[in-house]
Amino acid sequence: MEQLPISLLTDILTERIKRDSSEEYGNFVRSLNSLTEKQKNMEDLKQFENHFEKFLPQLDLVISTQNHEEIMNMKATLLDLFANDLSFKSIYLLSTALSNKNELTHLSQFMYPVTFWAPVIKSYELLTKAG
Numbered sequence: 001m002e003q004l005p006i007s008l009l010t011d012i013l014t015e016r017i018k019r020d021s022s023e024e025y026g027n028f029v030r031s032l033n034s035l036t037e038k039q040k041n042m043e044d045l046k047q048f049e050n051h052f053e054k055f056l057p058q059l060d061l062v063i064s065t066q067n068h069e070e071i072m073n074m075k076a077t078l079l080d081l082f083a084n085d086l087s088f089k090s091i092y093l094l095s096t097a098l099s100n101k102n103e104l105t106h107l108s109q110f111m112y113p114v115t116f117w118a119p120v121i122k123s124y125e126l127l128t129k130a131g
Helices: 008-013 023-037 042-046 056-065 068-084 088-099 105-130
Strands: none
Touching (some): 008 023, 042 088, 056 088, 088 105
16 A cells, blocks of 8 residues: 555546556555455554555545535545445455544545445445355
């Protein structure tokens, strides 16, 4: 995660980097999923929250400049990332890292509904696959 550009998460959420056609997107997903793969519990995962520190100030700034429609698109992109590409552990780590910086008020407001909908969507996906 340290080698990834600071703007990467912002570029993914604003869709400057596309899910289906970008190597950078795949690198982000692979890095995050491999980071969480061997972690056994929530405490193990929390120790990696600091890997996201570099992404957060820029993301907060960008959110503050977006209109309502752009923010809703960013939320949909994040939920898509959660539902389709990240493991449960990665979802937990990323949503926790994005939600725990109360001083970044725009990011905190942005994450509020996402932290509710992410587990709902992922659970629905699992139930659908199960039959």
